Every structure is written in structure tokens, then in C-alpha cells.
Amino acid sequence: MSLPIPSIKRLCRVYELLSELRRANRSSISSTEIGQSLQIKAHTVRKDINLLGKIGPSRSGYPVDKLIKLIQERLQLCEKKGLCVVGLGPVGQIVLRYYDFLKDSYPLLAGFDQSINRLETINTTVPLYPFHAITEVVQAEDISLAILTTVRELAQKATERLVRGGVRGIINLTGTLLHSNRQDVWIKSIDLREELRILTACLTKGRSGRLE
Amino acid sequence: MSLPIPSIKRLCRVYELLSELRRANRSSISSTEIGQSLQIKAHTVRKDINLLGKIGPSRSGYPVDKLIKLIQERLQLCEKKGLCVVGLGPVGQIVLRYYDFLKDSYPLLAGFDQSINRLETINTTVPLYPFHAITEVVQAEDISLAILTTVRELAQKATERLVRGGVRGIINLTGTLLHSNRQDVWIKSIDLREELRILTACLTKGRSGRLE
């Protein structure tokens, strides 16, 4: 059975927490403590973990190593996924320069831009290609995820080429609404202006909830 | 009555769509068409709009102008909110340089960094201040929103100073979990690594839903 999206989101945060704990050599942690650290109710943490399947009969907190492995397997965080950046303006260049923190799981295999000038002047170890090569390169390099940072006008065309090449997940930073008929493509749009508006509207609510 | 968060999010997107329509001189639009444009069910669009209050008895689509005004009022998008950026590394500098697209509603009143060197070398019309001045400046300039882009180590301290000065909404781009006891402070955390993991996990689900 497939996990509910809210559970997936929380489990990704649990995963990050556990990775930090492992670095600090902690060997186990209780649902209560996970809850406090991440500001989630302990009930919910346990439900989420149980949705993953049986972890074993330990009754004194969850073993960090086992739980990491379980989440990795169930959420498919174990196998590497090829990543690319489309649009090498200021934002795209930041991704090129600072992607180190994700290269273990998401090797950055390609950057694309429509301007030949940019392709020639940007100094990076990531292979760069012209915009028209997207489908071909994505297919050849087996890239399944993309970060979109193009100008608005190119966003939809880029999406189509990415999907045609085999990309199945896109982080859309262009502030444009992307269309894709396909039912197996996931798009996460992030737009600062929209987020500011949401925050503004939330201020009028009495108490604050967490924004996912 | 206060709106549910999912409705707030959708209405912000409707608002953006309506703004575009107004620029194109459209005078009315139906819930069906809004739904198609934003990939929301028409039912839901109407429910959301009705939550705002009575808009009037027109039965041939919603009048664009009236609806914009109604959303603005109810979501408090009308009055300006002072904004600041904390942390002037690569990401913070992008906000400084490209914030134009939001300055109408969110004037950027201050930038903060802990490095005096940065404060002196960055070329911008936005007033820059040292890290320790956060509380004071936020209060003096009546700033209510902040974009956080500091290094991890400073994120929590920055948050405390911002909140003490009067900030009530924070977009957190630091990849750190922020704590705030206060019930009237809203925090939206955006973290590329987490988003990539969520996308990865979603790929294992059969059909794609929209990620909010």
C-alpha cells in the first residue's frame, strides 16, 4: 500500500533527524523525542512509522540504524536518482555551485541553458548543454529529477522536453504554473511571492499552525 | 471565521490568476475556467470563494475586479507589509537584486548580515545592517515578514531576534528546523533536499496528485 503524502513529508523529516542522530552516535530514540524535535505529535510519529511495516519488537525506543534503513527502503531514498538543472541564471548557478550537500543521493548530471554564451562562461564541473538537447541528454544519462529555474517563457517547453526524456519529478522555481497531462509526473512548485501571500493571510488567523 | 489553510493556498493562486486576467482586460470568469487554469476542481473553487463571504448575485461567472477586491480584503493582501532579508550570502543577495517583483506589496526595508565586510561591499539600494541590530531595526521600521538565508548556526538566533522585534512570518531557507514558542508566529520552511526526497518517495506512488 502506498503512503499518504502527509506521512511521506513527515517521514522525510524524521529521516533527516535520524541521520543527524547517527552522526552523533545515538543508537535509539523514542517517538516522544522525535515528536518534540520535529514538532509533531508522538501519536502521529508512531502511526507513520507503523505504516512503513514491521520494524521489530523493541519496546524501548526505535533503533536508529534499523529505522533509517526502513525509511530508506520504503521511500526509495536508497538508490541514487540523476538530477539536472534547467536554466542557468542566478538561481540555476547557485544550484550548480552549492549542490554538494545533495550529491550523495542526487548526482547533478547536467545543466541546460538556452544561451550559448552562458554555457561557455560558467565555470563548473557539471556538464552543460544547450536547451534543445534536453530530451536527448536526460534520456542518455537516465535523469529522473529536475530543478527548473528558467525564465517564465521557457518553463512549459522545458517541462515537456524533460518529461519526454524521462524525468518524473520537477521542482519548479519559475513562478509559472506548469501543465503536464501525464499521471506519473510529480511537480512541486515553489514561489516566494505566493509564500509571502500565504504567510500574510495566515497572520489573520488566530493561532498559528505549522505550514506543513 | 478564519479560512482553512488549504483554502488560503488555493485562493492565493486564484488571486494571481485574476491579476493576470485583469491585465488582459477580462471582466469576468467562471469557476469552471478558474478550475481548469489552476488544476483545481470547480466545486472547490466555488466553495473557497463562498468562504470569503457574499460576492453578489451575478450568475454568469465571477466579476474579476470584485473578486480581486474580495480576496485582497479577506486575505489582507491589500495593505503593505515590511519585509527584510537576514543573511546576505548568495541566496540573500539574489533576493536583494531581484525582489522587484514583490516590492509593491512587500517593500524590502532591510538586509542583515553578520559580516561587516559584506555590508560594505554589496551594492544595493536596500539599507543594510549588522546582525546584532535585527531586533531594533525590525521594530523601528515596522517589519512583519522575513526571509531567512543565514548559515545554519545563526538561524535560530536570527529567528529569536526577528520575533522579538515584531516579525510574525518567516520564510526559512536555511535547511534548519526553527523553534518558536509563540503561537502567533508563522514559519514556512523550504529545503531543496527535503523536496527532492519527497518527490523521490512520491514516484513510488501509482498516480500523481498535486503537491499542494
Next chain:
DNA sequence: CTTTGTGAAGCTCTTCACAGCT
């Protein structure tokens, strides 16, 4: 005959309560 408006039904996710294990 298309459009909005809305109570009611339905569904998904969260929270509860408590059994069972260590």
C-alpha cells in the same frame, strides 16, 4: 442550459485510548 450557492455525504488523515511488551 449554464452558472453560482450550499447543506449533506464522503473521505482522508489525525487523535485518542488502551492493550501488550520490556
Next chain:
DNA sequence: AGCTGTGAAGAGCTTCACAAAG
């Protein structure tokens, strides 16, 4: 005592179905 695991209850949001209006 403190912890996990889980069916049952509950809350919140979405979807439905249809009345009412142009």
C-alpha cells in the same frame, strides 16, 4: 514506569447533488 502498536473515534476538508437564478 515507559515504551510501542493499533482499532476506533473524531476532525477537517473535499466532493456531491441539486436548488435557484439569469
